Amino acid sequence: MTTAPPVGGLADVVFEHAATDPDRIALARKDADGHWQDISAAQFRDEVIGLAKGLLAQGIRFGDRVGIMSRTRYEWTLFDFALWSVGAQSVPLYPTSSAEQVFWTLHSAGASACLVEHEDHAMTVGSVIDRLPQLRTLWQLDRDPVTELTTAGAHLGDEVVHRHRMAVTPDATATIVYTSGTTGRPKGCDITHANFMAEADNVVLRYEAVFHSRPGDEASTLLFLPLAHVFGRMVQVAAVRGRVKLAHQPELAARALLPDLRSFRPSFxxxxxxxxxxxxxxxxxxxxxxxxxxxxxxxxxxxxxxxxxxxxxxxxxxxxxxxxxxxxxxxxxxxxxxxxxxxxxxxxxxxxxxxxxxxxxxxxxxxxxxxxxxxxxxxxxxxxxxxxxxxxxxxxxxxxxxxxxxxxxxxxxxxxxxxxxxxxxxxxxxxxxxxxxxxxxxxxxxxxxxxxxxxxxxxTGRKKEVLITSGGKTVSPVVLEERVRAHPLVAQCIVVGNDRPFIAALVTLDPEAVTHWLTVRGKPELPPSDLVRDPDLEAEIRRAVIAANTLVSQAESIRTFRILAHQFSEESGLLTPSLKLRRRAIEAAYAAEVDALYET
Structure with missing residues (x-):
């Protein structure tokens, strides 16, 4: 077990690594031609300190909070460590956030500046900026704010950054991460430098051996988890602290992710x-x-x-x-x-x-x-x-x-x-x-x-998600939903039955898997409303439900189900940004379908 150091913050390790092993490859990023370019520990330090000076030059001060609304990319990591170098706090926002979600997060955190990825994000922030009087500055990644800020701060000496960095203590807040909120408004979690250091260092200590594909090789990972989620941020911090070569990939979709896995070839x-x-x-x-x-x-x-x-x-x-x-x-x-x-x-x-x-x-x-x-x-x-x-x-x-x-x-x-x-x-x-x-x-x-x-x-489940049927039977839906989802045709499954006489389910389909299934069986493409009534498809989903029911008692089993024509999505407000089901929202949106499951 390791504990957080008694002094200092997350940015210190960038400067320590550059001093002790400046030529080690710390990160990699794609150039304009799509080729991976290595970044040494010394180069990363220089980019961090240059950006940090620019942040100071443009008015970011110790303790300020800065929103970051972007997909997973190199610049997010660069901004995180630059902000930590001057004692500022980052406030991540999911790139798919609505205007109201952006407003709530930036308002609740009291953010004085925000970094967005592109024009659409800028317009989202712009639509609520009149309600955010504390928000003074907006940067846009596709307009190269790194160069702009580095140039703006070039007249400052490095010692200005170091004075700020030395004032950071482990118990200072490093970031405020808002929960994705399956119910109610998201809450901001104050996560300190010590929290991140204890988490990352203990994970690295326990799992360092598995970071390599074989003993002695270079440890490297491709980060494609959203950096707005705490899991992605932990990976980022652990990689930098654990001397793991880190690269970023902005899309979880297989068509984009798999080619980058093949070209970057991570060790884990x-x-x-x-x-x-x-x-x-x-x-x-x-x-x-x-x-x-x-x-x-x-x-x-x-x-x-x-x-x-x-x-x-x-x-x-x-x-x-x-x-x-x-x-x-x-x-x-x-x-x-x-x-x-x-x-x-x-x-x-x-x-x-x-x-x-x-x-x-x-x-x-x-x-x-x-x-x-x-x-x-x-x-x-x-x-x-x-x-x-x-x-x-x-x-x-x-x-x-x-x-x-x-x-x-x-x-x-x-x-x-x-x-x-x-x-x-x-x-x-x-x-x-x-x-x-x-x-x-x-x-x-x-x-x-x-x-x-x-x-x-x-x-085994969540306290708030336990269902109690009208007969008094308590059912945790997770085990049933996971087993139904194991079927290749199933995208999502939500189990219902609270205050109802029995357990039932709504099921959505994976479009790619369904297209393949239709092709292999020589079936024509059908509109979603017709497809869900296909008897062969229904038989496939029934098999998935029967398999799930083997895990529970008869009273807890799914008695009936309905296949929906469309998936639950984040855009429709039915999924959180981390892809968790918003149960209340789904049951409200599909109230008629749920009621139909219980009609005799």
């Missing part, structure tokens, strides 16, 4: 389950197109059995894969698994997953295919990971054991409580909400879970 990645689900789905569809779906499914089964055997060996409950299984695994490694790894860049042998739950079978498959995914759990309030699976004993289907320095306690009502140096200071200007969740350093997460005999945590 950190992602949400959606990314791994997409990699698997693309491989499965390609196999079906090539007429090799039977062989692919056999390869999946072998990978799962192989990984399960290794898991049993790690926990002392088995001898590991037998000779026959090892031979089959070796055969499919050449035919299937190597192609999966190549799709992720070719070097990746380890990955970390968080943000939402990942199915046990998917985790076993990737492990059997040569990419072990360490699933973890955390929240904005815990500065990302509070638990994660240990490399030497991964228990798939759980979110692992506490990261060093963290304590997990399960209350009498199964709520998860967390304690550690990475727990946030409180909600910004909201003592009432802070007092409701923080008590003597313990954070009440609102999530439900259980610890097994080895100390591994399993998430």
């Amino acid at each position: 990645i950190l992602a949400v389950p959606y990314v791994f689900e997409k990699v698997f789905a693309v491989a499965r569809r390609q196999a079906e197109t090539d007429g090799k779906e039977t062989a692919f499914d056999k390869a999946v089964d072998i990978a799962v059995r192989y990984a399960e055997a290794l898991e049993h060996k790690a926990f002392g409950t088995g001898a590991g894969p037998g000779a026959a299984l090892r031979m089959q695994h070796q055969l499919f490694d050449k035919l299937v698994y190597s192609k999966i790894r190549e799709a992720m860049g070719g070097r990746v042998r380890h990955a970390m997953s968080g943000g939402s739950a990942m199915g046990r079978r998917l985790g076993l498959f990737f492990a059997g295919a040569g990419v072990t995914i360490y699933e973890g759990y955390g929240l904005t309030e815990s500065t990302a990971a509070a638990t994660a699976n240990p490399p030497e004993r991964t228990r798939f289907g759980t979110v692992g054991t506490p990261v060093p320095g963290t304590t997990v306690y399960i209350a009498d009502d199964s709520e998860i409580w967390l304690h550690g140096a990475q727990i946030f200071r409180g909600y910004h200007n909201d003592a009432r909400s802070t007092g409701a969740v923080l008590s003597e350093g313990w954070f009440a997460t609102g999530d439900l879970g259980s610890l097994d005999e080895d100390g591994y945590l399993t998430i």
Whole structure:
């Protein structure tokens, strides 16, 4: 376990690394031709200090708050460390935020300046700027504010920045990250420099060995998680502090992400389950197109059995894969698994997953295919990971054991409580909400879970999302929803049934998977309203529901379902920016469809 240093802030490490190892490649970014260009530790320091001087020259002062509204890109990391160098605080905004969300965040935080990515973002801020009298400055990334600011601050000496940096203390706020808010208005989490240092350093200490594809090689990662989310910010800070070469990719879509994985070739990645689900789905569809779906499914089964055997060996409950299984695994490694790894860049042998739950079978498959995914759990309030699976004993289907320095306690009502140096200071200007969740350093997460005999945590749901049927049956919807979503045709699933006689579900479809499914079966393209009534499609989704029902009692099972013509989206207000379901909003938007599920 490591603790945050007694003095200093997050920016210090940029200057320390440049002084001790100036030529080490610290980051990479794409040039205008799409080629990756290396950035040394010394070059990054020079860019940070140049930008920091420009921020001072344009009126940013110690303690000021600056909004950042952008996709994941190099400049966000540059601005973060420049702001921290002068004692300012960054306030991330999702690039898809509405005008009202932008207003609330900037107003609540009291931001004096804001960095946006392009004209559309500038117009969004502009539409509410008359209600933000404290907002004095707006920069736009596609107009190269880095050069503008660096030029503006060139007359200042470096010592001006260093005086500001030396005044930063570990307990100072580094950033205010607003929760994505499945219910109610988002709350700003005051996360300190010490929170980030404790979180990042303990993750690096525990998992440094898995950052490499093989012992001794260069550790590198491609960051494609949104930097507006605390998981992405933790990866950014941990990479810089842990001397991991860091590159950025602004799109989660497979068509953009997969080519960059192949060209950058990271040694490990950190992602949400959606990314791994997409990699698997693309491989499965390609196999079906090539007429090799039977062989692919056999390869999946072998990978799962192989990984399960290794898991049993790690926990002392088995001898590991037998000779026959090892031979089959070796055969499919050449035919299937190597192609999966190549799709992720070719070097990746380890990955970390968080943000939402990942199915046990998917985790076993990737492990059997040569990419072990360490699933973890955390929240904005815990500065990302509070638990994660240990490399030497991964228990798939759980979110692992506490990261060093963290304590997990399960209350009498199964709520998860967390304690550690990475727990946030409180909600910004909201003592009432802070007092409701923080008590003597313990954070009440609102999530439900259980610890097994080895100390591994399993998430079972959220307190606010537990359903109670009219018959008094208590049901946690998460396990059912995740199992239905495991079907390749399913994009989303929401289980309903609160104050209703039984449990039911609304299901949305993955357009790419449906198009492939129609093509393989020689079916014509249909309008969404007709497609959802296709009896063969309904039979496929019914199989997914039946599989989910095997996990619960009959009283908890999904009795009926409805396929919707369109996915839930962030733009429609039905998903949070981190892709979580806004349950109340969905049930309100689809009230007629929900009522129809219960008509006799």
